[in-house]
Amino acid sequence: MMIRTILAVLGIFCYLSPAVAHHVLGRPTYSLSENTTTPPSVQIETQIGKYFVTVMAFPAFPRANEAGRIHLYGQRIDGKGSLAAPITFKVHDDNWFATNEEMLGTQMPLENIYKQAFIFNKDGDYIITAEYNSDGEPYTIDFPLTIGKPLPIGTIGFFSSLIFVSLISINVIQRRRMQRMQTQRHHDDNGLS
């Protein structure tokens, strides 16, 4: 009874109150900027040293042999200015044993934005490294970049084979078990054990 009374009072109160609209604007988490001609494939916002750094890679789905670009923007945490030191962009394969780091280029900011273009000739997963010095300290930002789409057939193939191999091997084991049990039963029936 008491619960119902509380809920009724709450319900009436809520409908009598004026609607409060909150249209607060904030930073994008999963989104892209509308003013760019294409959406980014990665957008990373991080804090490193005294800077908030935002990195984006364009286009949304970079492919091999097609031009793409990286945009990097660094703003001081205290809001007093932007990153202005030269930044060196490097790349290596995204795997544990990758040693073949290559240089993409060194850039200065254009209207506060560092823009580094690239063309890959092979699909795959890469790590882009941006290096710079600020206040005498070296800084490095790593972020992943996938060129081309992961092959769906490969994924389906992987899972299908996993299931298939499990089905076959368990089936074989099960058949052997049944045979063993039958032999055992046969022996027992004939008093051979």
Next chain:
Amino acid sequence: MTDWLNLNFIDSLRLGGEGMLHGGLPTAWVTVTLAGMVAALIFIQPRQLTHQQGTVAQYTTAFLYGVGRLVMISPHWLIAMRVLATAIFLLVIAAGLFGTAIPERNLATTLTWTLWWTGVIIAIYFTGSSWCAICPWDTLANWLVRQRIWFKSSIAKGLNLRVPKWLRTVWPASAMFIGLTWLELGLGITTSPYATAVLALTMVTMTTISLLIFERKAFCRYFCSIGRTIGAYAELSPFAVRPLQHDVCAQCKTLDCYHGNETIDPCPTHLVIGRGEEIRYCTSCGACVFSCPHHNVGWRWQSNPLQRFLNTHMNSSEAWFILILLALTSFHGITMLPIWESMVHATASWLNDRGQLMMTFSLFMLLALFIPAIIYSVAIKITSLTSSGIEHHRLLNQFSLPLLPIAFCYHIAHNLTHLTRESQGFITVLANPLGTNTLPLSMMEKHQRHLYPLLPDNMIFTLQSILMLLGFIWSIRLFQQRRVQLYLSSIKTLPILMVIIGASLFNLWLLLQPMIMRM
């Protein structure tokens, strides 16, 4: 390895554009909810409940009786629903693998994360664990291993081994729940159609392998975090598969519900439905409904599910699962606060974490798990020190149950925001599930979605307030019930009551905050 071409693009770019925030619960609603909570604290007194009250007298078949009856007449309805759910699931996988990578335009991400994962939690209250009855990965695994989606297969497939004793807990499900939360909030698979499809395939593979190795449905009972979450929350639902007459079950000699018969499988999760215990493991599969020779089992509506808890006893893995559920649902809310980002950035710079800041994220997640666990353990320790004769672990297990409604109601309240504000445009996605030739949502579209949620703001706030209050009332009633059952005074159990109040207030505070939109 690569060829490089250096170019300088001079196009206009506006960095750090605007994302959308949902408004939090207005202060007026919070004030009323708080007043309700205070009233609940003052007026809810322990009632002496008897076991008779928790039996068949409490089950009324009026509501949903028609639907229940329809499903009970023949398994074909259930089979049809399983086939439909499986077809949709396969479409999700196809969309994830072959469709666009734009999450808000791909069926895989929109259906899985915005509609299903938010909706299924809300649906539990009205349909109990019915999701498990039509679970597509379980259906696919059954079909692969037993070449059946219903009815018993004639020869034994798979090894049918018993699950080792040390694995017969819900710890594996807890580990999977933690892992899934990490993938969802940390790695952000909710915004990757491809990763969503891979996750779906992983679920099918794990279910199949488990079905191949272990007897019955060990995956559903011990390993599946989704099933265990649904099962735990379904304890609070009035809708469940139950016996009609307890006397009939008490006198039953064959226990077909447990053993199965020539055509119907035994209970996949080892339940004797007539005993009415461990209802949280029921997957609503319907096997007992059809195998019972007395037609004494069906989907039922119980007017007061709290009565059921008189017979409910948790073991320690189940108790910790509830605590993990509570911790991670609140953590989910924390990660959507605007302050989250600055917290992560500040910590990452202190830790010198780089890239996707996964180390920092994992650290926060660990804290989110450990802090509530420590607080709860300390409260239990104090109570056990003052109440001689009751072991610490018994208290810890029994008092975990009152935390369940807090997690459940906050989970629904939080999901309500996602569902009503982010699921718009789903019809468009349905018309083009792979999102072929689509562009990401523009700021204009985002604003449109934000301005016109599925339900009016006032209604969302009202529902959220009611949910928070209900969760608190349920929790207090369960707490009082447990306290009386264990013959403990209110003073001795005050630390546990403080944990309940603290968790409820924290969740209410989370709802008060604006929340960052996911898609």
